[in-house]
Amino acid sequence: MSPSRIATAYFTLVRKEVIRMTRIWSQTFLPSVITMSLYYAIFGTFIGSQIAPTDGFSYIQFIVPGLVMMAVITNAYSNVVSAFFGAKFQRNLEELMVSPTPAWVIVAGFASGGVLRGLIVGVLVLLTSLFFTHLVIYNLFIIMAAALLTCILFSLAGLLNGLFAKTFDAVSIVPTFVLTPLTYLGGVFYSVNRLPPFWRELSFFNPILYIVNLFRYGFLGISDVPVIESFALLSALTVALLVLLLVLFKRGVGLKS
Amino acid sequence: MPAVSIKNLRKTYESGAQALKGVDLTVEEGEFFALLGPNGAGKTTLIAILSGLALKSEGAVRVFDASIDEDPNLAKTYIGLVPQEFNFNIFEKVIDIVTTQAGYYGIPHTVALKDAEPILKVLDLWEKRDQKAMALSGGMKRRLMIARALIHHPRLLLLDEPTAGVDVELRRSMWDFLRERNAAGTTIILTTHYLEEAEQLCKRVAIINHGQIVVNEPTSDLIKRHGDQRLEDIFISLIQKDAQTNV
Numbered sequence: 001m002s003p004s005r006i007a008t009a010y011f012t013l014v015r016k017e018v019i020r021m022t023r024i025w026s027q028t029f030l031p032s033v034i035t036m037s038l039y040y041a042i043f044g045t046f047i048g049s050q051i052a053p054t055d056g057f058s059y060i061q062f063i064v065p066g067l068v069m070m071a072v073i074t075n076a077y078s079n080v081v082s083a084f085f086g087a088k089f090q091r092n093l094e095e096l097m098v099s100p101t102p103a104w105v106i107v108a109g110f111a112s113g114g115v116l117r118g119l120i121v122g123v124l125v126l127l128t129s130l131f132f133t134h135l136v137i138y139n140l141f142i143i144m145a146a147a148l149l150t151c152i153l154f155s156l157a158g159l160l161n162g163l164f165a166k167t168f169d170a171v172s173i174v175p176t177f178v179l180t181p182l183t184y185l186g187g188v189f190y191s192v193n194r195l196p197p198f199w200r201e202l203s204f205f206n207p208i209l210y211i212v213n214l215f216r217y218g219f220l221g222i223s224d225v226p227v228i229e230s231f232a233l234l235s236a237l238t239v240a241l242l243v244l245l246l247v248l249f250k251r252g253v254g255l256k257s
Numbered sequence: 258m259p260a261v262s263i264k265n266l267r268k269t270y271e272s273g274a275q276a277l278k279g280v281d282l283t284v285e286e287g288e289f290f291a292l293l294g295p296n297g298a299g300k301t302t303l304i305a306i307l308s309g310l311a312l313k314s315e316g317a318v319r320v321f322d323a324s325i326d327e328d329p330n331l332a333k334t335y336i337g338l339v340p341q342e343f344n345f346n347i348f349e350k351v352i353d354i355v356t357t358q359a360g361y362y363g364i365p366h367t368v369a370l371k372d373a374e375p376i377l378k379v380l381d382l383w384e385k386r387d388q389k390a391m392a393l394s395g396g397m398k399r400r401l402m403i404a405r406a407l408i409h410h411p412r413l414l415l416l417d418e419p420t421a422g423v424d425v426e427l428r429r430s431m432w433d434f435l436r437e438r439n440a441a442g443t444t445i446i447l448t449t450h451y452l453e454e455a456e457q458l459c460k461r462v463a464i465i466n467h468g469q470i471v472v473n474e475p476t477s478d479l480i481k482r483h484g485d486q487r488l489e490d491i492f493i494s495l496i497q498k499d500a501q502t503n504v
Contacts, residue, residue, distance in 0.1 A: 001330060005363020012360025023348075091344035095405070098308045098338045099361035100330035256312045257270060257305070 001100050009101040013109025014116075017083060021117050028079065029121060032071040036125045039067050040132040043189065054191055055222045060133045064126075065216040066188030069150065071125040073183060073208070076118030076151045077158040078175060080110050084162030085171050093255070103249035107159065107242070114155025115148070122147055136219055142227070143218035149234045150211050156241040163245070163254035182208045187216075192224045207233060258321060260286045260335075260413050260444040261307065266316035268302050268468075276302040278468040280316070284446060284461075286412075289439045291459035291476070292448045295496055299468040300448040301341060304417050307446075308338045320413060334362065337411030339402045341418045347391035351382055351401055354390060355408050362409040369408065376404045379434065396427045403431070407438075414438065416447045420454060432458055452489040456480075464492060466499045 001009070021028045044060030051059040087093040096106055129135065137143065157174075165171050186208030192200050203209050204225070214230035217223040223230070248254065261284040268277040276299045284290045294300050305311035307318060309329055318325045323332035345354045352373060359369030377383040380400040385393060393401060399419060406414060416435070420428045428451075435458060439445050449455055455462055456476060463473040472479065472495060476488070483491045 001334075001363050008363045008365050009361050012357055012366070015360075015366075016357055019353075087346075090346060091340075091342065092346045094310060094338075094340065094344050095358055096361055097310055098333060098336065099358070100333040100363075101361050102330060252312055256310060 001102065006102065006105055009099070010105050010109055010112075013096070013101075013106070014112045017079075017109070017113030018116065020083065021079065021113065028075070028117060029124060032075060032121045033124050033128055036067050036071055037128055037131075039063070040129055044132055055220070057136070057220055057222070058133065060129075061136060061220065062191075062216075063189055064129045064133060064135075065219045066186075066212045068122050068125050068129070069147075069212050069215045070183050070188055072118045072122040072147060072150055073154050073179065073211070074175065075121040076114040076154040077161075077179060079117040080114035080155045080158030081162045081165070081171050081174075083113055084110055084159055085165045085168075088162065088165075088255075089168075097255060104246055107156075107245050107249055110159050110162075111152060111155040114158055115151040118151035118154065119147060122151075138221035139218050141218075143215065145231070146211065146214045146218055146234070149231075149238060150215070153234060153238045153241065156238065156245055159245055160241065160248075163248060182206050183212075185209075186212045187224060188212055207237060210234065258286060259283045259319070260288065260321060261446065262317075262319040263303075264317045266303070266306065266318060267314045268299070268306065268311070269314045276468055277306075277313075280465070280468070280470055282463060282470060282473065284444060286321070286444050287439070287442060288461055289435075289445045289459045290447065291455035291462040292446055292465060293452065293455055293462060293492060294448075294465035298465045300465055301417055303465070304338070304340075304415050304446070304448065308336055308415055309333055310338075334409070335412045337406035337409065337414045339406045339414070339416045339419045341421065343398050343402065345390055345398075345401065345405065348389060350387055350389055351377070351393070352386040354401065355405050358405045359408040364409060372408060372410075373404070376407050380404050396423050399423055399427075400431070403434075412442075412444060414443050414445045416445060416449075418449055419447070420449065420451060428454070452487075452492055456488040462488070464495055466496055471495060471499050 040060065044063060048059030054062045161171065161174050185203065186206050192203040192209065195203065210225050210230040210233050213223040213225050214227060217227050261282065263280055263282040266277050266280040269275050280303065292300050292303065302311060306313045307320065320332040320335050323335065325332045355373045355377065356366055356369040359372065360366060374383065377386055380403060382397060382400055382404060385397060390398065390401060403419065420431055423431065435445060447455065447459060459476055462476045462479060464471050479491060480486065480488060
């Protein structure tokens, strides 16, 4: 395929994803806004008002970046896993597989859908936080880079899940039993420096801790882990997942009998 | 140049089941070719390998000048597939299903919209273009699958039981449509359980059983060789004979 045809195939895939997610906006964009509003109100305002400031920031200001990132991660992941598995389950993925669209364009197309939804939901959840607190921005570049890289990483992770999933249960297992616990234990609601040494050291094995802290650093200029380490980890995981997916797609693993 | 050239094609599934056991087959450009066989004979597996939906275990497959191993994406540009089961998104509009498929072949949306009009009109779907696929009748859904397969103007059309569950009148109109496409130069490979359909449409017929081709010759020769019997009777006797040989 020529580059212009490849571009057309890519934008067709992205367009289809955008139409799908906007058609079911009440399932894609709304739930995170409502859930995070409750977090802001209950944890941020009601309980947070009784918690001492962290590094000079109120509790709600401390948790906003983590909550935004939680929404970004969940939405990027679930968008791709549900779109891809849905297409596989209904067999309309075959429309793509019989076409000359290269494997890397299919990966890029589905991942772009997840990135778009992750970013849109992230912005909506961030704007919602303005009803509860005022926004502090320390470094806009870090915020944008962290959000984009996180969206890409978890979109690819969702695609990997969708590739191997054979049932609807397999689609929900990872978000429920892996992503949610890791996110809650990833420093969204607390600084790991306040944990006992054992739990603090254990937390450093949780990749989401680095992502949340990187994002928080962009807003508040504070982090429990070095920013460079966080960027390096995020980039390395993204590249590793991308390479793995390209190999799997090329070989037809999970796609072709 | 043959439209399809298959040499020693073998397919063994992970379960160990051998779907294809060394198939050799050539389909010339412009042919209307029938691939017949009982359920589980290997027809759909063969079509799936040709169209890139399944991996082969062994053998060589070429579609016109493209090997499916060396240049699978070029091979795919030549093929339009009408699968056995409905596999479009029923929540999408008819026009979107067709133009999205065109997009996957690199055809811009505006061009695809223009190309879709004559195809949908001839298949009597133009008036339904803004309806969701779920609202279509079974026959319309079958025609939609044909429209989708034709949107990129393929040189080779693979039809896997395209008229299954379609009423007689509609089936006849689909035959006319397919004859016209074939006359216009499109090579067609048809699998069907309606042997009258193969007899009416196809100039050459191959019968596959237990993953092996047991007959491959012009339809008229096959019928003549069997004393002008109906294709259906010939098919049954050949399958029974093959079953006795395999026992």
